[in-house]
Amino acid sequence: MSKLSSVFFLKDRLEAMNPTIELLKSHRSIRKFKDQQIPRELFEELIRAGQSAATSNHVQAYSIIHVVNPENRRKIAELAGGQPYVANSSDFLVFCADMKRAMEAAERAGAEVTRGMTEQLLVATIDTALMAQNVAIASESEGLGLCYIGGIRNNPQDVSEILKLPEHVYPVFGMCLGYPDQNPEVKPRLPLSAILKEDAYTDADDTALVTRFDQTMNQYYQARSSSNKDTTWSEQLKPLFTSKLRPHIKAFLNGRGFGTK
Template sequence: MNELVRLLQAHRSIRKYKPDPVTDEQLFAMLQAAQMASTSSNVQAYSVIRVTDPTVRSELRAVTGGQEHVELAPLFLVWCADLYRDQVACELNGADMVSEGMENFMISTIDTALAAQNAAVAAEAMGLGIVYIGGIRNNLRRVTELLQLPQLVYPVFGMCIGVPDQEPSVRPRLRASAVLHENVYQREGVVAGVQEYDVRTREYYLHRTGGKKDTTWSQEMVNKFRAKPRAYMKDFLEEQGFRLT
């Protein structure tokens, strides 16, 4: 099998790192890989903030619910959807930018995710480990204040990066047959796919926790979707200039 395919299939989230620093050379290699990700109409609607200030790192740890790797990882990046730069480009040409609309919000968010995933793969190819930090969305107003973000910029997620100091097992995913459909969405296979996955994820959780966690994927989804998460999000995004109309 192709070496890159093997690398992608071996991905694990790494939350514990050796003290070795991530070099500027490694960081810029990741950034160059990120910038070569696909981008809608070459908009490149994202920015990356490297957070090195210990006080800010500590504040971000608090925002994420006390995830210590946010503070301790050798490198912590915040990936932001960014239409501010595009607004500047329009102004430089004497034009007003129409930033409103769900499509523009989606373009910026998707561009950010694609770029970040390219960076993650590049990091792993260099022997580093990463974990995405969605917990920064617990309080985006505070994160925006800490990072001094202008209008039309919002933090999508953080990313911890460093040399792995743990060897977690690869978390099982749904079978390909549960996510691949032919021509039309084949609903009849969904139930069977979830039931089969529940068996494997229960075994995974029991093994990973030494028998302390007895749950399944579908039970975890109940916990995930039993209530509306981060209900403030729409109001915050509109405060930042993303008019979701």
């Protein structure tokens, strides 16, 4: 068997044998949900699956607020930038980085705890993101759809007050969960050669790769079944580095006890 034939054989074998990889590659953000509730038993299993994610030193530095109160969901939908699916999805979760529980446990064990370290912020945020992604994958494996809500950080202090979050806990993002009532196309990703480096960081080909990817994204945006627009990946990035910088975040995190020491 030639080397090229071996590559195609391996690709076909992986696709045939590994539905998990295909599930991961088929992710779409869902923003329209059926009026159908997720059974409580399934919901709790999804959260347990999240708990099985990797966690730094077994700290498990996260808490999830399951926002059930309709008025609170409506308020958070507005605070997150007017996103109606926050209020309309079957379930809405706010994933919080939480160092409070672990710090207090260490203190009860006799430690003189140092608070406000940058590493604590990183550990808690990464733990939370890993946990949430496990919940996302588990949800999609059950035919559910989801949408992350980074707009939580538009007004994190107001969200924290609604959810009664104590010091050393902050809301990282939200997640809408439910049964999909739409079937959007899968959004293209950067080519592997743009993000996979060998031995050291190199960017010699980045301009050409991004230019080609902009063409791919322009075709996608113009051809997709809803919200068509004539734009590119690079154009879509511009607001992230201008109007969406969220300069309030540093002061907010300091106030939450997540300093930069």
